[in-house]
Amino acid sequence: MEKNSPSVNFPKIVIVGGGFGGIQLAKKLRDQEVQILMLDRHNYHTFQPLLYQVATGGLEADSIAFPLRKIFKGQKNFLFRNAEVTSINPERKIVTTNIGDYSYDYLVLATGSDSNYFGSRELEHFTMPMKTIPEALNLRSMILQNLEEALIETDPDVKKGLLNFVVVGGGPTGVELSGSLSELKRHVLKKDYPELDISEINIYLIEGSPVLLGPMSPQSQRHSKEFLIEMGVNVITGVTVTSYDGQVIKLSNNTEIITKNVLWSAGVKGEVPEGVPKDKIVRGGRIKVDQFNRIEGYKDIFAIGDVASMQTEEYPNGHPGVAPAAVQQGKHLAKNFIKVLNNEPPEPFKYFDKGSMATIGRNRAVVDLGKIRFQGVFAWFVWMFVHLMSLVGFRNKLVVLVNWIWSYFSLDRGTRLIIRRFNRESMREDTSGK
Amino acid sequence: MEKNSPSVNFPKIVIVGGGFGGIQLAKKLRDQEVQILMLDRHNYHTFQPLLYQVATGGLEADSIAFPLRKIFKGQKNFLFRNAEVTSINPERKIVTTNIGDYSYDYLVLATGSDSNYFGSRELEHFTMPMKTIPEALNLRSMILQNLEEALIETDPDVKKGLLNFVVVGGGPTGVELSGSLSELKRHVLKKDYPELDISEINIYLIEGSPVLLGPMSPQSQRHSKEFLIEMGVNVITGVTVTSYDGQVIKLSNNTEIITKNVLWSAGVKGEVPEGVPKDKIVRGGRIKVDQFNRIEGYKDIFAIGDVASMQTEEYPNGHPGVAPAAVQQGKHLAKNFIKVLNNEPPEPFKYFDKGSMATIGRNRAVVDLGKIRFQGVFAWFVWMFVHLMSLVGFRNKLVVLVNWIWSYFSLDRGTRLIIRRFNRESMREDTSGK
Secondary structure, three states, X not given: OEOOOOOOOOOEEEEEOOOHHHHHHHHHOOOOOOEEEEEEOOOEEEOHHHHHHHHOOOOOHHHHEEEHHHHOXXXXXXXXXXXXXXXXXXXXXXXXXOOEEEEOOEEEEOOOEEEOOOOOHHHHHHOEOOOOHHHHHHHHHHHHHHHHHHHHOOOHHHHHHHHEEEEEOOOHHHHHHHHHHHHHHHHHHHHHOOOOOHHHOEEEEEEOOOOOXXXXXXXXXXXXXXXXXXXXXXXXXXXXXXXXXXXXXEEOOOOEEEOOEEEEOOOEEEOOOEOOOHHHEEHHHEEXXXXXXXXXXXXXXXXXXXXXXXXXXXXXXXXXXXXXXXHHHHHHHHHHHHHHHOOOOOOOOOOOOOOEEEEEEOOEEEEEEOXXXXXXXXXXXXXXXXXXXXXXXXXXXXXXXXHHHHHHHHOOOOOOOOOOOOEOOOOEOOOOOO | OEOOOOOOOOXXXXXXXXXXXXXXXXXXXXXXOOEXXXXXXXXXXXXXXXXXXHHOOOOXXXXXXXXXXXXXXXXXXXXXXXXXXXXXXXXXXXXEEOOEEEEOOEEEEOOOEEEOXXXXXXXXXXXXXXXXXXXXHHHHHHHHHHHHHHHHOOOHHHHHHHHEEEEEOOOHHHHHHHHHHHHHHHHHHHXXXXXXXXXXXXXXXXXXXXXXXXXXXXXXXXXXXXXXXXOOOEEXXXXXXXXXXXXXXXXXXXXXXXXXEEEEOOOEEEOOOEOOOHHHEEHHHEEEEOOOOEEOOOOOEEXXXXXXXXXXXXXXXXXXXXXXXXXXXXXXXXXXXXXXXXXXXXXXXXXXXXXXXEEEEOOEEEEXXXXXXXXXXXXXXXXXXXXXXXOOOXXXXXXXXXXXXXXXXXXXXXXXXXXXXXXXXXXXXXXXXX
16 A cells, blocks of 8 residues: 555655764765655754663653654655655665555665664563663663662662662663763762662672773773772673573673663664575674665665665675764765765765764863873863754754753752653553543 | 651651742751752753643653652752652651651641642543643644644544644633634644645634633733734633533533633642541642641641632632742741741731733733733743743743744744653553654
């Protein structure tokens, strides 16, 4: 069943995913003679780099999300459907979704990545991921619910489990999340829970490799670790998780930590729909693409951003799964579409590494800009400025700025609310509205 | 089981509910020799007068809620428990909750009100209430989901049902909600859904009595109706709902409207816990109290705010269920507790009617201040100022102000996001985080 197909004869480009790559691609094709159909299971774009601030009560979810329809307001060659893609059929040139099938002339997979548990069902069930806004809100609810429970818990071991927080994975997400938890503990929980001995709250950061922030400079790796230790986070590197049953997490160095709170940021894998040939899926569950972002063997299917693995000499495992890579690939693919429409040959993609940065806490961040590396207060302001400017929408920028300024002076967080209760067993909340 | 009872011998006041009344009572007892325990099923205070703006995408939920623990930060005689009260036992002087029993010396019920379906299970199941933040968010999701569905619907009758919005109840909530829906339609949806013929979206406001805003002046009643009609809302007064099966709503004038969207604001009833003697429950499901807010026949149980019905000559059915009445009763009861602690006789409560107001839309509000009545732009600014000042917390005031200023100039709404999908059948959403 084909629904609402526009009748004009311009080539139809179906973009799956309204993340950083997908929106750039669609924007840059604004004035072209193409029909664009964007499919996303959410009706909004998520600014993933700030999810950790939603999870720790620093920002409202709505201020880091932006309605996709609004981004493309007035773009006449653009259609949006709030749909979940279940599979693709390259032979019939059809995408199947929960609301019906859509045909395409060109298909672009910009589906991003999801948490990677490396095959462990146990870890997938018991740990908390943080890749989407509902996941970040679940995490916020769980943290606050466990604190409330700790107050009335009489069994000291159970109480310990409620107050131990373990972040697994020392990439930017894990570093930012554990730093933010430490600030929540020291500035907010101390005042909110006077009955609780705040020193009973322990935050652990577990990283399998010997260093934090793997792809950054040794200087930034060292400083981020020092910052976290100063802030009271127990940083454990060179150690992996061997099991977690919802009660006790076991590590490869034979340490056991009793905890109800395990936050999973140890890896991602490409979000590949059914129908993509298995032999095209490479390391990290990403789809192997050529230098034009084409899936090998297909002239009409492309992949960009986190889900794509363009292997080059400099990046033998594909480009880093970061927003700038997705943005650049989206823009570049748009250019190539325009070239092809004008019967010009497409150009190979070249990644421009703008540098990387991570924030650990108030006045503490690390920045690598090529050979220039710095950390501390100035790095923190640079981090804030870059993230603020990257947010989609003036209202979002304004609300986030207001929240940050207010938090800076008050040392407080605005949104520590359990709006939907989290229940691990059912992975659902009580939404009766009570 | 009695948990965490402080051991000091000051009298223990248990307050059930952190609404307008409960927080004033606890605040005013700050420096007194009492132990206060507040129980609430949410960990936040909800500013209910602005729920309709959350439901229609104008404000983020977090900006009209405030963490209860934070309100009482540093108040040494105050304890909070995030607990749902299931029943009270006046004989044993115990409150039973989902996390255990708590004893009291004095019990104050400040539980507020819930939607009243006047016994109809059908209406309770199929219509959407808006008394809590999760309910307002469900409403927002449902409205947006139904618009997305309308786009791909080919059956014209089903499509009509998705695009007809019926608000039942012409009190302030119904008037504000239908006005806000009309603005959403004209300013936002027109741009967001260019494929949709916006004139197919119809908004109805159904009120059983002959006038809108029953308790306000005839002048305000007339103006609010005129404003709504100008804004394209179909206002139907003097007509009640006879049935609604999820597809077609039937009215007492034999009109039938096909609709998937029925928003229920036709009445409230007191939220009375089990254990309150049935003969103390009067009109509107409220608890009859004497002029000291004491439940008749008890020296140690009180009720304040929406759940209390203090029948006086001027208010034979109790005071109006509005925030100022709850605030005044909370403050007054605190004063009386202090008097009793000092062996002075308590004073009877006297309600000071500050007037009432309702906003219909941009530049359109009605205000009654005693004999002074006005409407239009100035009334709208007064409405905004009063509501902004009544919000708890500086951050919330700031974020709401930023949103309002931004909306005023952009004619836009910031938060039209389906963050949790709404599913009527299960009254739950997909919270897998996808």
